[in-house]
Amino acid sequence: MNNSKKSIRKDNKKVITDLNQSSKMATSLKLWIAAGVVAFIVVVVAICYDAFHQDALVTVDGTDYKLNDIEVMYNVYNQESQTEYMNQMYAQLYSQMGQAGYDYWAEDGVVDQVRSSIINNMEQTEVLYLESQKKKANIKLTSAEKKTITTTANDLMSKLSSKRLRKTKFTKTKLVDYLTKQKIADKYKEQLISSYGITEDTAKANVDESKYDERKVQLIQVATKTTDSTGASKAVSASKLATYKEQMNQYLAKAQAGTDMSKILGKDEKTYTYSETTFLVGQDKIDSKVEKAALKLKNKEIAGSVIEGTDALYIVKMVDTACKDSYNSAVSSEVKTEQNAKLQAAVKKMKTSYKVKEHTKAINALKIGEISLKKGESLTEYASDSDSKSSSSSKATSTPKASSK
Structure with missing residues (x-):
């Protein structure tokens, strides 16, 4: 009889212990769930804050x-x-x-x-x-x-x-x-x-005009050097150079005969080019041989021969020996x-x-x-x-x- 009572008490204690453990587990689970919900809310709030809140910049x-x-x-x-x-x-x-x-x-x-x-x-x-x-x-x-x-x-x-x-x-x-x-x-x-x-x-008053000794010239030119895929420069062949010189002399004759320099070349011409440009004396903006020839010219004069520059042949005509383009630009x-x-x-x-x-x-x-x-x-x-x-x-x-x- 006593043994039976002891057994019942043990069983009751075990049940109570199991119930307590289950209760603790349930409570712990609830706490974890609650913590997860709070964390989720915090993340959502943070995202919304970043999305909609903006600090003043100015x-x-x-x-x-x-x-x-x-x-x-x-x-x-x-x-x-x-x-x-x-x-x-x-x-x-x-x-x-x-x-x-x-x-x-x-x-x-x-x-x-x-x-x-x-x-x-x-x-x-x-x-x-x-x-x-x-x-x-x-x-x-x-x-x-x-x-x-x-x-x-x-x-x-x-x-x-x-x-x-x-x-x-x-x-x-x-x-x-x-x-x-x-x-x-x-x-x-x-x-x-x-x-x-x-x-x-x-x-x-704040621009020194003496620094703007400028000339304006018209040029017809053809390149005498080419550049390969590596960027290296190479002179054209002697025969091609001779062809270029012959053609340039023909263009020079037309210019000297009074043909407008800008109209000598054909519209589809790609090898020979026409341009009007300015340069400041002594500032290396233009080929030195072209500059030397140009400085000898008066307005509307044309250099008497084709100029063989560093990398091109040139026909040079003086447009303005007292060009003010750069000076006026500096003033502006x-x-x-x-x-x-x-x-x-x-x-x-x-x-x-x-x-x-x-x-x-x-x-x-x-x-x-x-x-x-x-x-x-x-x-x-x-x-x-x-x-x-x-x-x-x-x-x-x-x-x-x-x-x-």
Whole structure:
């Protein structure tokens, strides 16, 4: 009897122990499930946060501008598209030379330059627009300018792929509003530049004319050296050289007889070429023997014989012994340099006035070259009109407020 009771108690203890263990296992399982659910929620929240949350890149006059704001995204699109266009153009050229896989984006400084241009262009547009409103510059867009803006927006919306439209989040209204703001900023910029009074006459004081001793000549030439597939240069055969000299002497006779140099060669001529070019004396831009012969000529005079240069035969005619092309170009460049220096100084003051703040961490985190496009994809906005979808035209919207979001 006692043994029977002991056995029952043991069995009861075992059952209780098993129940306790099962309860603990169930509790543990629940905890693991709960932990898994929490972890899943954390991951989902993190993904959603990354997808929808954006840090401010730039603050202007108290307004934060983030990546998806049209003020930023349009400049991202513009810079990335231009750079990718160059990338594809260079890649094609290198491929034709047997060097596949070229990546312009990987060149030193390219990504940083694109990043900098995006931010600088965006900031300049914003402060110039704000200043134009503050100064009551009374800038109004013409009907033609409004039409151009609307056409540009329509074209972009019709030519961009659906994938890129999703990436940029462009809409016609956003584009028209921003392009309007940009145009007003540009017109105000032109007002400022005009107010500086910098002209070619004032800029000439900073350009040394004596450094631009220039001549303009007309040339007919034929190469006397060829380049093989390895890049090595080789002189043409003696018989071919003799043929070239004979033909060049015939052309020289025509030129001396008064035939227009530009009309001596046939339209389909490929071996012999005509050109009009300029050179600065003593700066090795042109074959030294051609330069020596040219310096002896007056306007409209032709060298008395065919000139045998380093790698070509030449017929030389003087067009202008006092050519000013390079000097005038230098003066024009000086005007732009001085105007831009003044403008950038003014913009710098505006940025201080409107408390422009760059959020460096967020700016550096931008994945330049991957935001508005995918490297290597077709840039449909650069396609000809016949290749793109037809676009419609509508009236531009009213001038936007700088701080509207």
